[in-house]
Amino acid sequence: MWTGLNGGSxxxxxxxQFKIRHLSPLSTIVRPPRPMEQTITPPKGLVRINWVExxxxxxxxxVLAWRDISVRYKQTALGAAWAILQPVATMVIFTFIFNRMxxxxxxxxxxxxxxxxxxxxxxxxxxGTLTNASQALVANAGLVQKVYFPRLILPATSVTTGxxxxxxxxxxxxxxxxxxxxxxxxxxxxxxxxxILTAVLSALGMGLFxxxxxxxxxxxxxxxxxxxNIMMYVTPVIYPLAMLDRHPVAKTLMTWLNPIxxxxxxxxxxxxxxxxxxxxxxxxxxxxSGIYLALGLAYFRTTERYFxxxx
Amino acid sequence: MKPIIEIEGLxxxxxxxANREKYLSLRDQMAKQAHGFYRRFLSRxxxxxxxxxFWALKDVSFSVNEGEAVGxxxxxxxxxxxxxxxxxxxxxxTTGKITLRxxxxxxxxxxxxxxxxxxxxxxxxxNGAILGMTRAEIKRKFDEIVAFAEIEKFLDTxxxxxxxxxxxxxxxxxxxxxxxxxxxxxxxxxxxxxEFQRKCLxxxxxxxxxGRTVLFxxxxxxxxxxxxxxxxxxxxxxxxxxxxxxxxxxxYLADFLRPSSESLATxxxxxxxxxxxxxxxxxxxxxxxxxxxxTGKPCTLRFGFVSACKASVASSxxxxxxxxxxxxxxxxxxxxxxxxxxxxxxxxxxxxxxxxLPLTPGQYRIxxxxxxxxxxxxxxxxxxxxxxxxxxxxxxxxxxxxxxVLLDHEWEMxxx
Numbered sequence: 225m226w227t228g229l230n231g232g233s234x235x236x237x238x239x240x241q242f243k244i245r246h247l248s249p250l251s252t253i254v255r256p257p258r259p260m261e262q263t264i265t266p267p268k269g270l271v272r273i274n275w276v277e278x279x280x281x282x283x284x285x286x287v288l289a290w291r292d293i294s295v296r297y298k299q300t301a302l303g304a305a306w307a308i309l310q311p312v313a314t315m316v317i318f319t320f321i322f323n324r325m326x327x328x329x330x331x332x333x334x335x336x337x338x339x340x341x342x343x344x345x346x347x348x349x350x351x352g353t354l355t356n357a358s359q360a361l362v363a364n365a366g367l368v369q370k371v372y373f374p375r376l377i378l379p380a381t382s383v384t385t386g387x388x389x390x391x392x393x394x395x396x397x398x399x400x401x402x403x404x405x406x407x408x409x410x411x412x413x414x415x416x417x418x419x420i421l422t423a424v425l426s427a428l429g430m431g432l433f434x435x436x437x438x439x440x441x442x443x444x445x446x447x448x449x450x451x452x453n454i455m456m457y458v459t460p461v462i463y464p465l466a467m468l469d470r471h472p473v474a475k476t477l478m479t480w481l482n483p484i485x486x487x488x489x490x491x492x493x494x495x496x497x498x499x500x501x502x503x504x505x506x507x508x509x510x511x512x513s514g515i516y517l518a519l520g521l522a523y524f525r526t527t528e529r530y531f532x533x534x535x
Numbered sequence: 536m537k538p539i540i541e542i543e544g545l546x547x548x549x550x551x552x553a554n555r556e557k558y559l560s561l562r563d564q565m566a567k568q569a570h571g572f573y574r575r576f577l578s579r580x581x582x583x584x585x586x587x588x589f590w591a592l593k594d595v596s597f598s599v600n601e602g603e604a605v606g607x608x609x610x611x612x613x614x615x616x617x618x619x620x621x622x623x624x625x626x627x628x629t630t631g632k633i634t635l636r637x638x639x640x641x642x643x644x645x646x647x648x649x650x651x652x653x654x655x656x657x658x659x660x661x662n663g664a665i666l667g668m669t670r671a672e673i674k675r676k677f678d679e680i681v682a683f684a685e686i687e688k689f690l691d692t693x694x695x696x697x698x699x700x701x702x703x704x705x706x707x708x709x710x711x712x713x714x715x716x717x718x719x720x721x722x723x724x725x726x727x728x729x730e731f732q733r734k735c736l737x738x739x740x741x742x743x744x745x746g747r748t749v750l751f752x753x754x755x756x757x758x759x760x761x762x763x764x765x766x767x768x769x770x771x772x773x774x775x776x777x778x779x780x781x782x783x784x785x786x787y788l789a790d791f792l793r794p795s796s797e798s799l800a801t802x803x804x805x806x807x808x809x810x811x812x813x814x815x816x817x818x819x820x821x822x823x824x825x826x827x828x829x830t831g832k833p834c835t836l837r838f839g840f841v842s843a844c845k846a847s848v849a850s851s852x853x854x855x856x857x858x859x860x861x862x863x864x865x866x867x868x869x870x871x872x873x874x875x876x877x878x879x880x881x882x883x884x885x886x887x888x889x890x891x892l893p894l895t896p897g898q899y900r901i902x903x904x905x906x907x908x909x910x911x912x913x914x915x916x917x918x919x920x921x922x923x924x925x926x927x928x929x930x931x932x933x934x935x936x937x938x939x940v941l942l943d944h945e946w947e948m949x950x951x
Contacts, residue, residue: 264624264633287664295652370647371665372624532626533549 267529273521278374285377292385307392311344315396318344322462331464332498335404341397342495343461343488346419349390350427350484351452356382357431358448361439361531368531375528376521379435383428387420401495411501412494418506419487419494422513426483429516432524439531458482465489466499483509483516537636538598539717539748540622545595545631547617548588591617592772595631599750601716604743606759606780607752608787609769611916612804615752618769619643622719622750637716637748640667644721646706651695655686655705658694662709676712683738684708704731711738717748722755736761756784756861788859799918807911811850811878813903814839816919828892828921830941831928836919838885838903840878847879850912854887854903856894856921864899864939893941895934896925 297304315337322328323336330339360378361368368375401408438444459482460467468475478485486502486509493501592614599605607615620626622633623641648665649658659680663673673680681687684705686697694702720739736758743749743762753759759766759780766783768776768790776786800814817837818825828834838852853868867887869876876885885905901919905912928934928941 261634261636264621264628264635266629266631267627283670284664284667287661287670291650291653291657291661294657295650298652364648367648367665369625370643372641373665373667529627532620 273376273525274374278376281373281377284373285381288377288381289384292381293388296385304392307389308396311341311348311393311396314348315340315344318462328463328467330498331466334406334492334496334498338397338400338404338406338496339464339492340462341400342492343459345390345393345397346423346484346488346491347456347459347461348393349386350423351456352389353383353386353427354431354434354452355448356386357427358434358438359445360431361435362442362445375531376432376524379431379524380428383424383431386427387424390420397495406496408495409497409501412491412497415490415494415501415506418510419491422483422487422506422509425517426509426513429513429518429520432517432520436524436527436531440527455482459485460488464492464499479505479508480512483513485509536601539601539636540599540750541632541634542598543596543632543634545592545618545621545633546590546629547592547614547621547626548590548629550588590772592621592628595769595772595774597767597774597777599748601637601748602746603765604749604751604763606763606766606783607750607769608754608759608766608783609775610790610804612771613769614772615769616643616721617772619719619721619750619752635717639717639719640713640715641719642666642710642713642721643719645703645710649694649702649706652693654693655681655690655697658705659709662706666710666713667715668713672714680705680708680712683711683734700731707731707735711735711742715747717750718742719750720752722753754861756788760784788861799915802915804916806914807905808907809913810844810848810907811840811842811905811912813905813913813915813918814841814882816901816903818919818921826922827924828894829924829926830893830895830934831891831926831930834889834892836887836889836901836921838887838905839882840884840905840913841882842878842880844878844907845880847877848907850876850878850905850907852876852885852887852903852905854901857900857902858939859898859900861900862939864894891928891943892923892926893928893943894921894923895936895938895941896923898922 318340319337323340328336330336357379360382361375364378367373368378400406434444434448438448456462458478460478465475465478465485465488468478486505490501490506490509493499595614595618607618609615617626619641620643621628622635622639623643625643646662648662650661653661659677660670660673664670668676681690684701684707686701686705689697689701694705697705739749739751739758739762743751749762751759751762763780765778766780766787767774768783768787770790776783799816800812805812815838817839818828819835819837820828820832822835825834836854838854842848851868851870853866853870855866856864858864867889869885869887878885899921900917901921902914902916903918904914934941
């Protein structure tokens with residue numbers, strides 16, 4: 225509530241009388257301190273998300289994201305090279321094993337390495353983010369126990385820092401597309417932000433849930449690498465989604481429950497241009513990522529208040 | 536005018552499970568659920584054990600007016616930290632209500648969030664943001680912060696290369712430049728060297744006298760006396776007394792020296808793993824149990840314990856001595872003097888022999904810590920009160936009662 229700036233109000237003006245009462249007579253244009261009254265009470269029921277407060281803490285969010293990025297690239301001797309080396313190495317090995325040895329094909333004539341690269345990059349973003357987000361609260365226990373801020377910032381930071389890795393690693397994809405002479409389609413370039421948004425939302429949704437569970441149950445983090453490993457095989461990273469056409473139930477389950485499946489499939493269609501872009505799957509992925517986010521947020525918010533006691 | 540902080544009927548309960556485990560594991564939880572299900576529906580014994588409730592704070596009410604500096608004192612475990620945590624919104628209360636009328640910042644620790652890999656400059660921005668400053672605010676105060684910390688030359692060095700003194704100075708400097716209406720400070724002044732401590736206290740005084748509202752928790756009675764006109768004494772989670780510092784301090788100090796009526800073996804306000812637990816502390820002089828030691832004479836402190844370790848383990852014991860004003864005097868440690876002690880299973884005792892007791896007559900509070908390989912096994916605040924009677928330390932029949940400790944020394948002189 226701001227008063228005193230609306231020039232028309234004079235001390236005699238009834239409408240504003242009580243607001244001006246505490247101003248000293250000398251101050252004509254004074255912005256009185258905002259009557260900041262906040263109360264702390266026991267939490268009840270489902271807690272709403274305080275968007276205003278989140279906005280007030282945007283500086284902290286930026287600083288923490290910047291911290292994570294700069295520490296990561298400072299600590300590793302290879303620095304940014306690591307973000308490139310990792311996908312390249314994985315790709316060489318996967319291409320050899322799954323393409324040359326097991327005979328899996330892209331199915332639509334795309335060179336397998338480029339085909340794999342798109343899936344691999346998005347999958348690495350998703351799995352890496354999920355791992356980091358699930359650790360976000362436990363890794364920052366010192367902060368959680370000593371300072372107040374919306375806890376949501378911590379998992380949200382992991383989601384953002386992963387994007388920097390993704391951007392750097394994308395150079396590999398660009399290089400490979402040039403090498404294999406693949407030109408991206410317009411739909412692909414235009415839909416890319418939407419696809420990445422879907423990946424971000426679903427990673428954040430699941431990450432929030434896992435972060436909260438991880439605080440409460442400390443053995444979750446041992447199970448998580450295993451779960452993520454398995455998840456890669458139920459995501460079309462090394463094979464095309466079309467390979468599941470003969471198994472309609474599995475395909476439906478995958479496209480509905482695993483938003484990343486749709487994201488990867490559509491990113492391939494859009495960027496590599498060998499199969500049609502599937503708008504229905506895009507809508508499903510986006511919808512499901514929204515649902516995951518809502519569920520993740522709800523669980524996070526209900527458990528958030530006790531983080532400091534058990535973190 | 537309405538008080539700037541209003542606390543009404545504040546309470547906080549923790550649930551302590553039967554096994555007192557802090558962290559749960561999903562596996563155990565699932566096993567427990569399955570077990571509970573079996574109990575409830577299939578077994579004939581339908582008694583499900585209830586978790587114990589522990590009230591860290593109970594019905595605490597007081598208010599603070601704008602511009603006041605209020606000290607919060609009390610023994611360890613009296614609920615001070617819990618109160619600060621609720622005030623700082625880190626943990627929610629179970630009952631009651633707090634109304635804050637102004638921007639609040641809390642300082643429960645210096646250097647929260649400092650990252651060793653980042654430079655001093657980067658850490659100022661990081662820590663500032665964590666403490667709730669905006670970027671613009673930090674930028675404006677940056678030079679002041681750096682000057683206060685006296686680390687201009689090392690601004691672009693990663694803080695992992697800082698000495699502990701530099702680290703603490705920088706951390707405190709950031710915190711000291713917070714500019715809220717209400718400042719909540721935990722015992723953060725006990726950091727750094729003596730000179731820096733004085734500087735910190737000076738800064739705190741400046742803050743307290745600049746019309747800001749300060750809530751201050753400390754064991755340093757001199758600092759409390761200096762900064763706060765009014766004090767709240769907490770005892771077992773409740774307000775035991777509230778009033779001018781001059782009236783509250785004696786109540787706390789009297790309480791501070793009164794040995795707990797409970798025997799050591801059953802006291803629950805202890806910390807540590809409990810592998811080795813203290814049972815009792817006794818004072819003896821020349822192998823005879825005594826109620827008081829004598830200045831300048833030998834005495835022995837006997838710390839009886841029971842060990843649950845199967846084999847004998849390398850253990851160490853240390854204790855601190857504080858005087859009746861809660862002033863820290865010294866710390867005696869078996870590690871420092873190079874004694875290797877290994878405690879076997881069952882009962883035993885650590886004996887500390889003091890050849891010439893250098894304490895002046897009065898009462899002293901002893902807080903022991905037993906550790907195994909550096910891990911605290913048992914720690915009891917104020918486990919024993921040592922009474923010291925007057926004795927002839929220097930062999931001259933005289934010494935100053937005002938000197939907290941006496942040191943063996945000689946004088947010599949020469950004219951040149």
